[in-house]
Each structure stands twice: as C-alpha cells, then as structure tokens.
C-alpha cells in the first residue's frame with residue numbers, strides 16, 4: 260500500500276467521498292481498542308465541549324482520516340506496520356482541496372503535537388495509549404530542542420496540541436453518549452469549499 264510522503268494522493272474531491280470513506284471503513288479499529296468511528300466521534304465531542312471553533316471540531320472529527328485511507332488501500336485494522344506511513348500528512352493532503360487550513364493544519368500536526376508534548380512534559384508519554392506509544396518510536400520519538408522551537412512557530416501548533424489532548428482522551432471503549440456521525444453532516448458541508456450537500 261502507499262502512504263509515504265512522496266506518494267501522490269488523489270484529493271477527496273467531495274464531501275460525499277469523505278462520507279463514503281467513513282461509511283465503509285470507520286467501523287474498523289486501527290491499533291486501538293476503539294473503532295475509528297467511536298474515536299472520531301469522541302474526539303470531536305471533546306473538542307465541542309471545550310468550546311473549540313467549528314474548524315477545529317471538524318479537524319478533531321477527521322484527524323485520523325489518513326488511517327482510513329490506509330485501510331481502504333489494504334492496511335490491516337491491527338495497525339501493525341514496519342514503517343510510519345505518515346497518516347497525518349496523507350490525511351491532511353487528501354482533504355486539502357476540500358477544507359481550509361484551519362481544518363487541515365491541526366490534522367497535519369497532530370502527530371508532531373504528540374512528539375512535542377512528550378518532549379516538554381515527561382508525564383505525558385506515560386499516559387499515552389499502548390497504540391500511541393507503539394507508534395511514537397516509528398514517528399521519531401520525542402522532539403529535540405530545535406524541533407520544539409520550530410513547532411512553536413507554526414500558527415496552528417496550539418490547535419494541534421489541543422486536538423492531541425482530545426485525541427488521547429477519545430479512546431474510551433464501550434458505549435459513550437456522544438453525538439453521532441450524522442450530527443456533523445451540516446458542518447462537513449458548511450465548511451467545504453464552495454459549500455456542498457451530503
């Protein structure tokens with residue numbers, strides 16, 4: 260399967276393509292105990308509860324879309340891969356023709372935000388899920404001092420750090436009373452370039 264930085268990722272093209280991808284693959288897990296759909300809905304609900312902007316709520320909902328692209332392209336739900344497939348880059352790029360940078364930048368930076376938080380808060384790493392800890396090594400481990408400084412200059416880094424917190428907390432197994440996917444259809448359409456209908 261393809262997923263590394265150099266690959267050409269055909270753009271999503273439409274809200275319908277995003278909805279179809281989640282319809283087909285979000286019931287699967289990806290190296291976590293929760294399904295991708297439950298993880299997306301929990302992460303978005305936490306963003307909404309924290310008073311995040313609509314753009315950041317949508318980023319929270321779609322932050323792992325790159326994993327769904329991996330599943331679509333033959334990846335396995337156990338998420339066991341020998342190399343980092345840069346799902347954050349791949350997902351952000353796939354959505355970039357459809358949504359503004361306020362949505363795609365936190366998605367692009369959500370792995371960097373984990374590496375950043377591991378560097379600046381030693382207790383943070385210990386609280387990561389097993390899946391997140393497994394992938395950390397593949398993703399380059401905690402940032403070094405120069406990377407930390409560079410990360411802080413990105414205008415989207417605060418949104419990415421916030422998203423990372425909801426991402427880490429949005430892995431609760433069993434039933435959780437959060438809004439369903441259909442509650443976000445209006446947002447998915449309203450923020451799409453040129454507007455769209457699902």
Ligand SMILES: [Fe+2]
Nearest residue numbers: 322323346369
């Ligand atoms: Fe992720």
Ligand SMILES: [Fe+2]
Nearest residue numbers: 298322323426
């Ligand atoms: Fe995630």
